[in-house]
Amino acid sequence: MDTTGYEQVLRKEGFEIPACVIALLQEFGGLRIVHPHAKVPGETDDFIFEVVKATFFTRNGWVKGNYSHRVGKKLCRVGEASNAHMILAMSSDGEVFGGFDDFLCYIGSSGDDAIEALCSGRDVREIPQLGQAGGWLLD
Numbered sequence: 001m002d003t004t005g006y007e008q009v010l011r012k013e014g015f016e017i018p019a020c021v022i023a024l025l026q027e028f029g030g031l032r033i034v035h036p037h038a039k040v041p042g043e044t045d046d047f048i049f050e051v052v053k054a055t056f057f058t059r060n061g062w063v064k065g066n067y068s069h070r071v072g073k074k075l076c077r078v079g080e081a082s083n084a085h086m087i088l089a090m091s092s093d094g095e096v097f098g099g100f101d102d103f104l105c106y107i108g109s110s111g112d113d114a115i116e117a118l119c120s121g122r123d124v125r126e127i128p129q130l131g132q133a134g135g136w137l138l139d
Contacts, residue, residue: 001026006051013060015076018092024078024111025049038121047081047088047118049111063089067099070127071106078111081118088114102129 003025010017028049037043060077067089068075075089075097086098088107096107096114105124108114117124 001029003029009052010076013077014064015060016074016092017076018090020092020094020111021076021078021090024090025051028111028115033115033119035119038119045081045118046083047079047115049079049088051077051079062099062101063087066102067097067104070104070130071095071097081107097127098124 003022006025006029007017007022010021030048030050032046032048032050034044034046037045063075063077067087071091073091073093073095075091077087078090078096079088080086081088081098082100086100089097089099090111091097094110096109096111098105098107104127106127107124108117116122
């Protein structure tokens, strides 16, 4: 898949775009998965790897600022989850994180692992605010 449009939007928003983000978008760009909600019987959940919509509707400052500082790595916006309530972001080493306002969590070690985690309802690891016990800091 041609990712030129995605890359233009991300650069315009000030994101650095690591090779793993381009690879994820080449493979899954535009993919929306609707699946049974893992924790609420009878409900559905979804996620999408769509950076144009994702960057248009949210405050990217959370990704480039708060979330990047908390994980100690620069993050790049890659999509949305939880019926568009959660931002999906990827680090240059391929790890995927999800955030909603002050809540931030580690979802998976790669795009494929994140898809498995999101579909299966696997427990995610919450990343505390900076200054809280267990918070991650930039070196």
